[in-house]
Amino acid sequence: MTIRYLHLPAGSEPPVIGQDGPFKGVVIIEQDVDPDWQNRISDWLVLSGCLYMMAWGRKATEWDDSVDWANLTLHDFEDIPDDKSVMTTWHDDWPLAEVFFFAGHEAEHGTVELTDVWIIDIHPDDRQGLMLQQYAAAQEDDPAEPLPAV
Numbered sequence: 001m002t003i004r005y006l007h008l009p010a011g012s013e014p015p016v017i018g019q020d021g022p023f024k025g026v027v028i029i030e031q032d033v034d035p036d037w038q039n040r041i042s043d044w045l046v047l048s049g050c051l052y053m054m055a056w057g058r059k060a061t062e063w064d065d066s067v068d069w070a071n072l073t074l075h076d077f078e079d080i081p082d083d084k085s086v087m088t089t090w091h092d093d094w095p096l097a098e099v100f101f102f103a104g105h106e107a108e109h110g111t112v113e114l115t116d117v118w119i120i121d122i123h124p125d126d127r128q129g130l131m132l133q134q135y136a137a138a139q140e141d142d143p144a145e146p147l148p149a150v
Contacts, residue, residue, distance in 0.1 A: 001104070002116045002117070003135055003136075004017075004118050005121065005131055006119070007121050007125075007127070007128065008120050008121060008122050009031065009122065010031040010033040010122055014044045018049035018050070020116055022051045022109075022114055023049055023051070023052075023114055023116040024051070024054070024107055024116070024117045025045055025052070025053045025117070025118045026054045026099060026100065026103050026117065026118070026120065027053060027054065027055045027063055027120045028096070028119065028120065029059065030058060030121075030122060030123040031058070031123060032058065038063065038066050042063070042066040042069070043073075043074075045120075046070040046074055051086055051087065051109050052107050052108075052109055053067045053086060054089050054090075054099055054103055055089070055090045055092075056090075056091045056094065056096055057122070059092075060091060061090045061092060063090065064088045064089065067088045068086070070086075071084075071086040082110070082111040089102075089107075096134065097134065097138045100135045101139065103117055103135075104117070104135070104138065104139045105139070119135060
């Protein structure tokens with residue numbers, strides 16, 4: 001499994017990702033965002049190949065809905081083929097360590113094997129080292145054991 005990190009401050013332009021195929025995305029939302037930007041990022045996630053999106057943080061449930069709408073819109077509100085269906089979850093009441101554990105051990109698409117995980121960090125500061133360290137620790141530890149706060 002390949003774990004990648006993307007620092008994506010609110011309002012920034014997203015880069016091209018997903019060249020290696022479909023992926024799981026853990027979207028960490030720790031900034032307020034403009035609804036138009038959120039919709040653009042949701043469209044970008046779907047178009048980039050995110051087939052399982054886990055939202056954590058501020059208004060996580062709105063991100064879940066936004067990505068669902070992006071996928072429906074991409075398919076003109078018609079039937080979505082199983083291999084293009086995007087699974088979405090929100091985890092606003094979970095510790096981040098549990099979301100990371102879920103991403104690594106439990107989040108499965110059902111039709112497409114997803115071996116890559118993108119951590120998309122919507123935060124003012126780049127926290128690549130911290131997030132990758134916490135993701136790795138969550139894969140080895142019992143998620144009920146708290147990790148250092150982020």
